[in-house]
Amino acid sequence: MLKIFVRPLHHPAARDISVEGILYALSDPVRMQIFAEIESADCPQICSNFLVVAKKELPKSTLSQHFKILRESGLIRSERKGVEMHSTTRCTELRDRFGPMIRAIIAAYQKTSGQAKKKRS
Amino acid sequence: MLKIFVRPLHHPAARDISVEGILYALSDPVRMQIFAEIESADCPQICSNFLVVAKKELPKSTLSQHFKILRESGLIRSERKGVEMHSTTRCTELRDRFGPMIRAIIAAYQKTSGQAKKKRS
DNA sequence: TTCGTTAGTTCATGACTTGTGAACTAATGG
DNA sequence: CCATTAGTTCACAAGTCATGAACTAACGAA
Numbered sequence: 001m002l003k004i005f006v007r008p009l010h011h012p013a014a015r016d017i018s019v020e021g022i023l024y025a026l027s028d029p030v031r032m033q034i035f036a037e038i039e040s041a042d043c044p045q046i047c048s049n050f051l052v053v054a055k056k057e058l059p060k061s062t063l064s065q066h067f068k069i070l071r072e073s074g075l076i077r078s079e080r081k082g083v084e085m086h087s088t089t090r091c092t093e094l095r096d097r098f099g100p101m102i103r104a105i106i107a108a109y110q111k112t113s114g115q116a117k118k119k120r121s
Numbered sequence: 122m123l124k125i126f127v128r129p130l131h132h133p134a135a136r137d138i139s140v141e142g143i144l145y146a147l148s149d150p151v152r153m154q155i156f157a158e159i160e161s162a163d164c165p166q167i168c169s170n171f172l173v174v175a176k177k178e179l180p181k182s183t184l185s186q187h188f189k190i191l192r193e194s195g196l197i198r199s200e201r202k203g204v205e206m207h208s209t210t211r212c213t214e215l216r217d218r219f220g221p222m223i224r225a226i227i228a229a230y231q232k233t234s235g236q237a238k239k240k241r242s
Numbered sequence: 243t244t245c246g247t248t249a250g251t252t253c254a255t256g257a258c259t260t261g262t263g264a265a266c267t268a269a270t271g272g
Numbered sequence: 273c274c275a276t277t278a279g280t281t282c283a284c285a286a287g288t289c290a291t292g293a294a295c296t297a298a299c300g301a302a
Binding site (some may be wrong): 015018019020021023024026027028029032097098099100101104105107108109111112113115 | 136139140141142144147148150153218219220221222225226228229230232233234236
C-alpha cells in the first residue's frame, strides 16, 4: 500500500516568531503550565512530552494540539526520539529576539498562579 | 418608559488579574496596538478610545469589544467622560503585581512588530 | 423641549476555533 | 508478526469572535 505519511514537525525561523503568537500560546493555562515546566527545568531541558504532563487528565489528542501550538508559536523545539517526542525551549533564540520578555512572563506567572479568583470573560 | 440601563463598566480588582488573561488580551494585534499606544503615551495617559484608534477601519462594535476585553483583563481602566470614553493603563497596579512583565512585552512588541512574516496557525 | 449629532453599547447571528473520541501511524519489544 | 506505547490526524459538536442593526446616553443648538 505504501502510503507516504511524512509528518514534517514545522518550527518557525526565529525572525518569524511574533510576540502575539507567543502571548496567544501562553494565554492557555495548560500550555502555560507545560511551558513553565519545560522552561524552569533548566533551559534547555529535554523531556518527553507526555511524561512532563503526567497526562493531566487530558486526552492525548488535546495535549498533542497544545504541543503543536507551542511548537508553531516558536516557544519549543520538538524532536521524535524513537516512539517518544522530546521538547526543549528555544530559550537562546527567544532571548536574542525578545530580551527578558519570556523570563518576565514565567516569573509573573509563578508568582501569581493559583491566586487569581476570576478568569477572563 | 424609564428603562434602567445601568452599564456598570466592570474593572477587576488587582488580585483578580491573571497573567493568562493579560496574555490573551494582548495576543490580538489590534488590542496589542491599542494598549501599546495608551501605554507608551506616558503612563498613565488619558485618551478618548476612538481617537487613539483613529477608527483603524474597524467597526465600532468590534472596537467596543476589544476595549471591553482590555478592561476586563485588568490592563486598562475606562471612565465615561460625557459622551466619550477615556482609558488609562493600570500601570502601577500591574507593575506591583507582575513586575517588569508588561514593560518587557511592550518593548519586545515594539522592537519586532512588522517584521514577522508568518502568524500563528 | 425637541431635534441632531457624536460616542459608544448591546444583541443576534454567521463564521471561525477549539476540544475530543475514534481511527490511524510509527517505533520498539517480545 | 503481534502487542504495546507514544503520538498524530480527522471529523464534528460546542464554544468564541466579528460585525451590522438597533439601541442608549450626553450634549449643543434652535
